[in-house]
Amino acid sequence: MWKWLHPYANPEVTYHFTGKILPWFVALTVITLSTGLVWALLFAPADYQQGDSFRIFYIHVPAASLSMGIYVGMAVAAFCSLIWQLKLADASAAAMAPVGAVFTAIALLTGSAWGKPMWGTWWIWDARLTSELILLFLYLGVIALHNAFEDKNLAGRAASILTLVGVINIPIIKYSVEWWNTLHQGSTVSKLGKPSMTIDMLWPFIFCFLGFALLVTTIICIRFRTEILARNSIRPWVRNLVILENK
Amino acid sequence: MLNKKVMTITSSNKLSYRDAFMLIIKRDLTIAFRHRDDILNPIIFFIIVVTLFPLGIGPEASTLSRIAPGIIWVAALLSTLLSLDNLFKSDHNDGSLEQMLLSPHPVFILVLAKIIAHWLVTGLPLIFIAPILAVLLHLNENSYGALMLTLLLGTPVLSLLGAIGVALTVGIKKGGVLLSLLVLPLYIPVLIFATSAIDTSAMNLPYSGQLAIIAALFFASLTLAPFAVSAALKVSTN
Amino acid sequence: MQFDSISDFFNMGGYAFFVWLAYGATAVMLALLVISSNSSFKKMKQQIAQRQKRETKLRQAAQLQRTLELEHDQQEQQAEKNNSKEVLS
Numbered sequence: 001m002w003k004w005l006h007p008y009a010n011p012e013v014t015y016h017f018t019g020k021i022l023p024w025f026v027a028l029t030v031i032t033l034s035t036g037l038v039w040a041l042l043f044a045p046a047d048y049q050q051g052d053s054f055r056i057f058y059i060h061v062p063a064a065s066l067s068m069g070i071y072v073g074m075a076v077a078a079f080c081s082l083i084w085q086l087k088l089a090d091a092s093a094a095a096m097a098p099v100g101a102v103f104t105a106i107a108l109l110t111g112s113a114w115g116k117p118m119w120g121t122w123w124i125w126d127a128r129l130t131s132e133l134i135l136l137f138l139y140l141g142v143i144a145l146h147n148a149f150e151d152k153n154l155a156g157r158a159a160s161i162l163t164l165v166g167v168i169n170i171p172i173i174k175y176s177v178e179w180w181n182t183l184h185q186g187s188t189v190s191k192l193g194k195p196s197m198t199i200d201m202l203w204p205f206i207f208c209f210l211g212f213a214l215l216v217t218t219i220i221c222i223r224f225r226t227e228i229l230a231r232n233s234i235r236p237w238v239r240n241l242v243i244l245e246n247k
Numbered sequence: 248m249l250n251k252k253v254m255t256i257t258s259s260n261k262l263s264y265r266d267a268f269m270l271i272i273k274r275d276l277t278i279a280f281r282h283r284d285d286i287l288n289p290i291i292f293f294i295i296v297v298t299l300f301p302l303g304i305g306p307e308a309s310t311l312s313r314i315a316p317g318i319i320w321v322a323a324l325l326s327t328l329l330s331l332d333n334l335f336k337s338d339h340n341d342g343s344l345e346q347m348l349l350s351p352h353p354v355f356i357l358v359l360a361k362i363i364a365h366w367l368v369t370g371l372p373l374i375f376i377a378p379i380l381a382v383l384l385h386l387n388e389n390s391y392g393a394l395m396l397t398l399l400l401g402t403p404v405l406s407l408l409g410a411i412g413v414a415l416t417v418g419i420k421k422g423g424v425l426l427s428l429l430v431l432p433l434y435i436p437v438l439i440f441a442t443s444a445i446d447t448s449a450m451n452l453p454y455s456g457q458l459a460i461i462a463a464l465f466f467a468s469l470t471l472a473p474f475a476v477s478a479a480l481k482v483s484t485n
Numbered sequence: 486m487q488f489d490s491i492s493d494f495f496n497m498g499g500y501a502f503f504v505w506l507a508y509g510a511t512a513v514m515l516a517l518l519v520i521s522s523n524s525s526f527k528k529m530k531q532q533i534a535q536r537q538k539r540e541t542k543l544r545q546a547a548q549l550q551r552t553l554e555l556e557h558d559q560q561e562q563q564a565e566k567n568n569s570k571e572v573l574s
Contacts, residue, residue: 041494041508042487042488042494043487044487045487046487046498051498051499051500052497052498052499052500052504053497053498053500053503053504055497055504056503056504056507056508059507059508059511060507063511082478098518099518102514102515102518105514106510106511106514106515109507109510109511109514110507110510110511113503113504113506113507113510114503114507116503117500117503134432134435137428137431137432138432140428141428141429141432144425144428144429145415145416145425145429148416148419148421148422148425149418149419154418154482154485157482158415158479158482158483161411161415161475161478161479161482162411162415162429164475165411165433165475166432166433168471169432169433169436172436172464173432173435173436175436176435176436176439176440176460177435177439179439179443180439180443215515219518219519219522222522222523222526223522223525223526225526226522226525226526226529229526229529229530229533230529233529233532233533233536238533239533239537242530242533242534242537243534243537245530246534
């Protein structure tokens, strides 16, 4: 497997490889996401308790779980970049941070818009909401650190350290927030019984989830290619590439 | 003079780990006492922030005693953050930080010594002043022990975690605001458990559980943070 | 199809504001993210191309100067030779 993976440590190979698969990802994203959203908005049945506001669920849940998934991905990339000094892992971590921040913001916004009709307020200090907000702060810190350094490689290493410190802290923060919540909040949150997902709700959800995951992959792919170019701008292969494209 | 002595000694191989550790602590304390403003200003800041809250909220004793633990702890977080800037900055500017990283001793020990010295001059005074401010805020009489104990265990965690942020931003010109963005989210667990320990003690209930968790945070950060700090310093001095 | 008419669809069973707020905000944010990612990719390429142009220009200018200097030197040498010939004669 290592032999197979090895060539992809070369920025040039990876750049061309991602360039080749990118159109496929774009096509798949458009197909699955449009299918999922149309299905979710038009054909999925309304929840018997929450009515049509349940349709927010089809964005909110994928965004929330992807926001956490992207952080884990970023932490894995940070780990690889610190241990094996892989420049490409740095580049991919830098590509993931803004995407993760946007998805965290989407999860918070849609959660808030769903909470208003269901709970009666835009915001409650619920454990999940609070830890999602803190996740957004962690993302913003990583992005700010990336922007603070002039040298991209230094920035990548500094951000990698911060990401790993953050990933150790995330379980602690999550646990402490949950604990804090049960202590201070009591039972003001009338947790609606978990909506039993019927098949005709599950399928649009699967499509939406896949669609958003593919969208994340596509955007990360584009940003990843930008980062590769930025980090290799004086290499001959990048020069040739730019000359070829300008002709 | 002192700087030079320390540098020549730390770069010699004969010094034991403990000697190097003690030497750094002594040096940092001496420097701190020569610049007394750097010690005093965060403490004055702490006092002023705490006195601002009653002015903003109103002088009612019941409200104040309800929110006193939160106010004192948030003020402690902010004043620690303010004092963190000095931790590596002057050493980075005059080049002694690089000498330290180049010395044959493990960076872990030297960094730990610096953080402990920093806590002695900034964290420890807070613990002595906090009870006086607690009187101003009408803190519940049962809570003084909990306040002192949480501060004793909690402020070192703040110094240790903050040191990671400082080490990452020491090479950047405008690191101050960035530092708060990096460090404050990491402080949240300490804040939550410390204030809840104080609240629990006000109700005359045992708060050893929360205290144990803060102690766990303290030991975890004591063993792990210096590694992160030394890795970050190596990036920043590059 | 869950809805009887288009207005019914837009009404979302009374939750129109919240549902469309959520979907709209998501669409706007994702669109901004995609556009900015794409434009920064293009900008990066343009930057590299511009830097290359500048470098080639500088190189050409340096070369031109060098040839000019060379010619100038040759002319001077020629002139000196002529001078010495004149002196000899």
